[in-house]
Amino acid sequence: MERDQWINRRLHGDGVVELQLGHAPENRLTAEFLNDFEREIREMSADPDVKAVLLTSPFKDFSTGVDQDLADARALAPDLNAAFLALYTFPKPVIIATVGLCSGAGMFFVLASDLRVAHARAGFELIDVQLGREYPVALMEIARATLDANTQRRLMLTGQRLGPIAARNAQIIEVLADDLEDLHGYALKEARKMARLPGQAYAKIKRDLRIDTIERIETRLDDELQPAAHASRLAG
DSSP states (O other), X not given: OOGGGSEEEEEOSTTEEEEEEOOTTTTOOOHHHHHHHHHHHHHHHHOTTOOEEEEEOSSSSSBOOSOTTOTTGGGGHHHHHHHHHHHXXXXXXXXXXXXXXXXXXXXXXXXXXXXXXXXXXXXXXXXXXXXXXXXXXXXXXXXXXXXOHHHHHHHHTTOOOBOHHHHHHTTSOSEEESSHHHHHHHHHHHHHHHHTSOHHHHHHHHHHHHHHHHHHHHHHHXXXXXXXXXXXXXXX
8 A cells, every 4th residue: 555545534524534544454553654644643733624533444453553573663662752642732622433453552543532432342452561562651651641540550561452341441432333334423423523612722621631741741752862962962
């Protein structure tokens, strides 16, 4: 699949834009895909005609995250931080309709969204601990802000997979749909409803609710960059 087909926009009217993630076959996260996603999010953030965004996927699994066989997953940390921080700080409503599995970093499409609708056969897992990987700064802070302490323990310290009922009980998702048609219909209905909310007030309240997490992410990212910048000056 060509890069210009990785992310497709579909207009539903009334300011609702569906952003379909189409990096076949399961939206594995690469630097290029993450960069394209971040660019789309930032463009829609500045577009006054966009009132709400609906995230979808045409695949069996919504996103299986970073390739488990990637030799150095740490190299993707800057791209993961940038993409999911852009989604988390997006000033407009984001509604996600998840199918199949959301695994590893792919879970953060869900956790950074504002309203989450899932198919009745969806699954959710954060398996980095099983792979011996740590979480990049933005992902860790979003998880801390979004998941309660018990769910953090179940998901992040064991890699346990949650089914749709358990995920709803843990408030990872709000709405369950029995079939794919209902999934898209429910999510689109919620997107239309949220698109009608006053945009300026929504952006301000969302920012205020998330500002502590955003500032922690930005501070930690700055702290990480300082040693590298110091080493670069010495080398120069």
